Amino acid sequence: xxxxxxxxxxxxxxxxxxxxxxxxxxxxxxxxxxxxxxxxxxxxxxxxxxxxxxxxxxxxxxxxxxxxxxxxxxxxxxxxxxxxxxxxxxxxxxxxxxxxxxxxxxxxxxxxxxxxxxxxxxxxxxxxxxxxxxxxxxxxxxxxxxxxxxxxxxxxxxxxxxxxxxxxxxxxxxxxxxxxxxxxxxxxxxxxxxxxxxxxxxxxxxxxxxxxxxxxxxxxxxxxxxxxxxxxxxxxxxxxxxxxxxxxxxxxxxxxxxxxxxxxxxxxxxxxxxxxxxxxxxxxxxxxxxxxxxxxxxxxxxxxxxxxxxxxxxxxxxxxxxxxxxxxxxxxxxxxxxxxxxxxxxxxxxxxxxxxxxxxxxxxxxxxxxxxxxxxxxxxxxxxxxxxxxxxxxxxxxxxxxxxxxxxxxxxxxxxxxxxxxxxxxxxxxxxxxxxxxxxxxxxxxxxxxxxxxxxxxxxxxxxxxxxxxxxxxxxxxxxxxxxxxxxxxxxxxxxxxxxxxxxxxxxxxxxxxxxxxxxxxxxxxxxxxxxxxxxxxxxxxxxxxxxxxxxxxxxxxxxxxxxxxxxxxxxxxxxxxxxxxxxxxxxxxxxxxxxxxxxxxxxxxxxxxxxxxxxxxxxxxxxxxxxxxxxxxxxxxxxxxxxxxxxxxxxxxxxxxxxxxxxxxxxxxxxxxxxxxxxxxxxxxxxxxxxxxxxxxxxxxxxxxxxxxxxxxxxxxxxxxxxxxxxxxxxxxxxxxxxxxxxxxxxxxxxxxxxxxxxxxxxxxxxxxxxxxxxxxxxxxxxxxxxxxxxxxxxxxxxxxxxx
Numbered sequence: 001x002x003x004x005x006x007x008x009x010x011x012x013x014x015x016x017x018x019x020x021x022x023x024x025x026x027x028x029x030x031x032x033x034x035x036x037x038x039x040x041x042x043x044x045x046x047x048x049x050x051x052x053x054x055x056x057x058x059x060x061x062x063x064x065x066x067x068x069x070x071x072x073x074x075x076x077x078x079x080x081x082x083x084x085x086x087x088x089x090x091x092x093x094x095x096x097x098x099x100x101x102x103x104x105x106x107x108x109x110x111x112x113x114x115x116x117x118x119x120x121x122x123x124x125x126x127x128x129x130x131x132x133x134x135x136x137x138x139x140x141x142x143x144x145x146x147x148x149x150x151x152x153x154x155x156x157x158x159x160x161x162x163x164x165x166x167x168x169x170x171x172x173x174x175x176x177x178x179x180x181x182x183x184x185x186x187x188x189x190x191x192x193x194x195x196x197x198x199x200x201x202x203x204x205x206x207x208x209x210x211x212x213x214x215x216x217x218x219x220x221x222x223x224x225x226x227x228x229x230x231x232x233x234x235x236x237x238x239x240x241x242x243x244x245x246x247x248x249x250x251x252x253x254x255x256x257x258x259x260x261x262x263x264x265x266x267x268x269x270x271x272x273x274x275x276x277x278x279x280x281x282x283x284x285x286x287x288x289x290x291x292x293x294x295x296x297x298x299x300x301x302x303x304x305x306x307x308x309x310x311x312x313x314x315x316x317x318x319x320x321x322x323x324x325x326x327x328x329x330x331x332x333x334x335x336x337x338x339x340x341x342x343x344x345x346x347x348x349x350x351x352x353x354x355x356x357x358x359x360x361x362x363x364x365x366x367x368x369x370x371x372x373x374x375x376x377x378x379x380x381x382x383x384x385x386x387x388x389x390x391x392x393x394x395x396x397x398x399x400x401x402x403x404x405x406x407x408x409x410x411x412x413x414x415x416x417x418x419x420x421x422x423x424x425x426x427x428x429x430x431x432x433x434x435x436x437x438x439x440x441x442x443x444x445x446x447x448x449x450x451x452x453x454x455x456x457x458x459x460x461x462x463x464x465x466x467x468x469x470x471x472x473x474x475x476x477x478x479x480x481x482x483x484x485x486x487x488x489x490x491x492x493x494x495x496x497x498x499x500x501x502x503x504x505x506x507x508x509x510x511x512x513x514x515x516x517x518x519x520x521x522x523x524x525x526x527x528x529x530x531x532x533x534x535x536x537x538x539x540x541x542x543x544x545x546x547x548x549x550x551x552x553x554x555x556x557x558x559x560x561x562x563x564x565x566x567x568x569x570x571x572x573x574x575x576x577x578x579x580x581x582x583x584x585x586x587x588x589x590x591x592x593x594x595x596x597x598x599x600x601x602x603x604x605x606x607x608x609x610x611x612x613x614x615x616x617x618x619x620x621x622x623x624x625x626x627x628x629x630x631x632x633x634x635x636x637x638x639x640x641x642x643x644x645x646x647x648x649x650x651x652x653x654x655x656x657x658x659x660x661x662x663x664x665x666x667x668x669x670x671x672x673x674x675x676x677x678x679x680x681x682x683x684x685x686x687x688x689x690x691x692x693x694x695x696x697x698x699x700x701x702x703x704x705x706x707x708x709x710x711x712x713x714x715x716x717x718x719x720x721x722x723x724x725x726x727x728x729x730x731x732x733x734x735x736x737x738x739x740x741x742x743x744x745x746x747x748x749x750x751x752x753x754x755x756x757x758x759x760x761x762x763x764x765x766x767x768x769x770x771x772x773x774x775x776x777x778x779x780x781x782x783x784x785x786x787x788x789x790x791x792x793x794x795x796x797x798x799x800x801x802x803x804x805x
Contacts, residue, residue, distance in 0.1 A: 005088060005104055007050035012080045016043030018186045026055045028182040029127070033151065033159040033175040037168045038186040040333060041294055041340040044162055045073050045131055049105045050081065056158060058126030059103065063110045065137050067093040068262055068269050072293045074098070074107045075270075094430055095464040096266075110139035111430070117146050118380045118427055127158040133171060134163040134329070136364035136392070138374050145389040146381055148174065164333055167361075174392055191339040199351040203306065206546075208323055209241050213304070213349070218248035220347045221282050221302045225255045228345055230299030231276075234284040235334050237308035237323050239263055246284040253282070260285035260295070290333050300345040301338040305331055305355065307362065310369035311541070312399055320540055327362040331355070366395050371403035373432055376412055379419035380427040409499075409566075410437045425473055431461045438495035439466060442488065444475040445562070449485050456492040460537065482558070490553040494535035494563035501560050502534050502549075503592045512536070512549065515567050515590025520547035528552055533560055564589055574605035576613035581606045581670045603668035610667040611659050618655040618675065629677045634712035635696040636680065638723070641716040642742045643695070646685040658683060700739050700746070703797035704731035710746065722747040729758055729775070730787055733797040736765045753783045768792050 013019035018038055028034045029052055038044040045064065053060045064070050074091035083089055090099035091107040099106055110130075117123060128147045133140060144161065151157050161171045168183045175181035200216045203209065217234060224232045234249075236242050239261045250257045260272045260283055272283055275296050287307065289295050307326035331348065338344025348355055366374070374395075378386045385404070386395055407413045412423035412433055419427070426436040435457055442453045454467035483491060494501055502512030502520070510522045512534060520539050528534050531554040538551035561568065567590040574583040583601035587594045601609065617624075625633065633650050640647040640654075648654065655662070655675075662682060666673040673679075684692055699707040706727070713721035723741050726749040738761075739746040750759045750767070758775050761767045772792055780788035785802055789795035 005102075006054050007081050007088075007104075009047070009051060009054065011082070012050060012077070013043065013047055016047055017041075017188050018043040018047045021184050021186045022047065022051050025051055025184045028184055029055055029158055029160065033181045034161075035168050035171045035175065035181055035183045036160060036162040036185075037183060038162075038164065039188040039190070040164050040290075040336055042186050042188040044164075044186070046077055046080065048160065048162060049107075049129055050077065052127050052129065052158070052160060053104045056126045059124060060105045060127050060129060061113060061123060061125040062105060062107045062129040062131060063113050063140065063143060064107060064131040065110060065135055065140060066262055066288055066293075067096075067109060068260070068264075068266075068288055069132075069293050070107045070109055071096075071266055072269070072273060074105075077105060077107075110137065110143045113143050114139055114146070114377060115428070115430065117143070117150075118377060122150065122154075123147070123157075126156060127160060129160040129162060131162045132164070133161045134167075134361075136362065136366070138365040138369055138371075141364065141366055141392060142374060142377060142389075144174070145391050148390045149381075151175075170392065174390060188336075188340070190336055191341070191343045193335060193339045193344050193346050195335065195346045195348065197352045197355070198347050198349050199354065200349055203304070203349070204323060207548075209237065209304075209306065211244070214241060214245045215248050217302060217304050217349055218245050218252065220349065221245075221249050221284075222253045222255075224300040224302060224345060224347060225249075225253060225280055225282055228280070228300035229342060231281040231283060231295070231297040232300045232302060233289060233295055233298045233334075233337055234282060234302045234304075235290065236284060236286065236304050237306040238286060238321075241304075242284045242286055246282075249282055249284070255279075256281045258283045260288055262286065262288060287330070289337065290330060294340075295337070297341070298337050298344075299342060300347075301334055302347045303331055303334050303349065305348055305350045305358070309362070310365060312368065312370045312402070320538070322541065325350075325354075325358050327360060328355070328358045329361050331358070364393050366391065366393055367399075369399075371395055371399050372406045372434070375400065375403040376407055376419070376423060376427050376433050379407075379413055379417065380424060384413070384417040384419070406499075407433060410434070412437070429466070429469060431457065431463050431466070432496075434496040435461050435492075438492045439470060440473065440475060441495050442492050443470055445491070446483060446488065447475075449488060452485050452488050453492060456489045459489075460492070460496070483562075487559065490535060490555045490559055491562065493537050493553040494555050494559050497535060497537060498564035498567065499590065500536040500539065500552075501555070501564050501589070501592075502536055504532050513592055515564050515592055517591035518547070520549045522549050526550070526552075528554055531555075533557060535559075535563070560589060572599065572605065574601045574609040576609055576672055579671055581609045581672075583609075601670065606670055607667040610663070610669070610672045613672050614659040614663065614667075614675075615656040617672075618659060619652050625675060629675060629680065631698065631709070631712065632677045632680050634714060634716070635692075635698065636683070638712050638716040639692070639696045639742070642744070646688055648683040648685070650680065650683065696741060700725055702727055702731045703733060703735050704728075704799045705797075706731055706799050710741070724749055726751060726757075728753065728755075728799060731797050731799050732764065733787075733789070733792045733795040735797070736768070736793075738762055738764050752779060753786050 009022060036044055036048055049060050049062045064073060070091050070093050074089055075085055078085040078089040086098035087100055087102045088104050090103040092099060092112050093109050130140060130144050147159050151159055159175055161175060172180035172183055198220055200213050203213045221232050221234050236245055242259050242261050246257050246259050256279060258272050258281055272295055283295055305326050306323055307330060308321050308323045311322040335346040338346050378389060383389045385400060404417055410433055411420060412426050413419055426433045429436040439457045443450045446453060451467050457466055499516035500514050502514045505511045505513060511519055513519045522528055533555045534552045535555050536549045536552040540548045540550055570587050572583055572585045574581055581601045583599050583605050584596050585599045586596040636650045640649055662679045663673050699709050701707050708725055708727045711724040715721060723746045725746045729750040745762045748761050748764060749757050752758050759767055759771055776788045787795060787802055
């Protein structure tokens with residue numbers, strides 16, 4: 001490779017605003033890593049790579065998130081520099097590469113650079129430039145972290161993080177360490193923008209972007225095509241929406257309609273970047289055109305204000321693309337595309353108040369996406385669990401745990417998270433570890449059909465050349481499968497997603513229970529209806545917690561066992577039914593029951609079943625206890641509430657937590673024991689238990705000599721809860737001091753001879769000196785056989801009538 005080649009920056013930079021910062025960039029990058037911040041259209045992607053190459057010499061590798069952007073950037077730089085694509089300027093994407101020994105600037109996707117880093121442990125370059133870091137793609141974050149690791153051991157390597165809109169200080173801190181990296185910023189001339197809002201009642205429903213909304217977007221684009229001074233750029237979240245909306249525009253307008261998305265061929269994409277001599281165009285695009293590429297001639301933007309990104313459903317264990325409102329920063333970048341060449345118009349298809357509620361920045365993928373591939377890559381890099389990687393944001397622990405479970409199930413990592421030999425092999429394949437494991441296992445099962453297996457995996461992943469890659473790997477020979485070539489797609493799908501092998505709930509059901517324990521319904525348009533067994537390949541999360549199977553393969557039990565045999569097990573469960581412990585032995589494939597039979601429970605199973613049943617029963621807010629047991633529980637609860645430890649908690653939750661202590665030695669029976677006072681007393685601490693009856697007495701002696709039961713409150717934590725002593729009035733003559741329990745006054749219910757309340761008081765002395773006279777006046781004629789003295793202080797208390805005293 002020639003090291004004396006220099007790019008002619010004067011020719012390349014003509015008319016590009018970033019040209020004013022080339023000298024600052026050169027000064028900074030000689031001795032430091034650098035953060036470059038410049039809006040779309042300033043020329044950063046075109047100018048920074050050749051400028052860094054001229055300053056540092058050697059080869060420069062530039063990552064940008066999308067293949068279309070990689071090819072477009074390389075072609076533009078080759079054209080402006082007067083070089084042939086594939087020589088001084090080249091590119092590499094999965095399945096397509098144009099480079100040579102003379103290449104000084106190579107544009108690649110983050111995934112391509114990631115594979116190189118894992119394969120070689122280094123990068124053949126003097127600088128790594130990472131573009132569009134603000135998008136916070138998972139591969140981009142990993143490449144930045146791994147390159148940062150390399151920077152610590154390679155003084156000759158420079159890192160440059162580039163973005164249109166970015167939290168520059170955060171990236172500067174990551175790159176610079178103790179001293180933040182310098183920031184080189186440029187401003188673009190943005191012409192005035194006329195920003196309008198065109199809300200629509202329902203952009204999304206349970207199945208995604210509504211067709212009515214796409215027609216609304218198309219109508220806005222058709223109107224702008226007649227008003228704007230140039231082309232109209234329409235932003236939609238995905239390929240399906242782009243194609244449908246483009247069709248609506250073409251049906252209602254004479255304007256030329258083009259589409260731009262990642263599934264097009266390079267020739268189809270290139271049409272968008274060629275200026276049209278006359279006539280206006282409407283370009284309907286995914287987020288590719290937001291910042292990765294620049295479409296010339298645009299003077300108007302119609303923004304659906306939607307974004308599609310990966311989301312992991314932890315509860316169900318599957319990940320997928322979710323459509324939601326975009327971030328404000330994304331919408332602002334889209335709007336800027338209309339103001340590069342002159343005054344522009346922007347129509348946002350939401351209300352202004354709705355737009356104000358959008359998040360300021362998009363969520364980093366590391367916080368919301370499936371981390372299975374990333375965790376495998378990190379383990380292959382020597383940082384299991386991403387521990388030690390200099391990441392902008394740490395991954396959520398529950399996402400990391402979910403990914404490690406999948407990798408362990410695939411055999412890619414061991415019990416502590418370290419990579420295995422199989423894991424190292426999977427890390428070299430350009431497919432998700434699930435698909436890599438399916439590829440290797442199916443090939444080993446059906447070696448005579450290795451090509452067909454590779455093609456089945458390629459169809460599911462868009463990968464290329466897998467058969468060639470597998471041929472270089474030594475495979476462990478599996479037991480030959482009694483399958484036909486027509487079974488390969490089903491086998492591959494089942495091997496890739498063994499936890500999403502599903503069995504129909506019932507003969508007339510569209511819901512499938514998966515081996516992983518979750519469930520989902522078939523889409524109405526699916527051709528899988530009527531099959532007992534399926535392997536799901538595409539599951540969408542819908543509103544109201546539902547999940548929909550959009551794609552998959554019909555399988556049979558043989559394929560299910562071949563793919564998920566490691567999940568097969570026999571399980572015995574026991575539970576209390578109608579007062580007895582009953583046990584059932586089940587043959588399971590994951591969570592799916594294949595067969596079952598009733599068996600006799602073992603003592604251990606009785607203990608488990610009784611404990612669970614009692615915990616549930618005792619947790620009831622009103623456990624069914626006899627009167628004596630409930631009275632004791634209330635006394636213990638009152639003491640615990642007002643004195644705390646060591647007195648036990650006997651609330652429903654407290655009893656449930658102490659079930660095994662309550663019923664020690666009784667749980668191994670085939671019938672659950674019933675809680676009684678003897679069980680409760682087992683909870684009393686020793687030697688403190690000797691004071692229990694004194695602290696919270698069951699009964700109190702009154703002046704008549706009777707010992708009356710106290711009624712303790714059901715819930716002693718209630719501020720209005722009271723201990724009640726219901727006693728015949730005549731038994732309390734002469735009692736002036738109100739009884740207390742734990743320094744809490746007892747509420748006296750003074751009863752008539754017929755046991756009806758005459759007075760309720762917490763102050764006996766006041767009652768005798770006041771209200772008693774009125775009670776006496778009303779009662780002595782009604783109950784003449786009972787004493788009603790004028791002076792209750794001098795009367796002898798009695799439980800008897802006058803005659804029996």
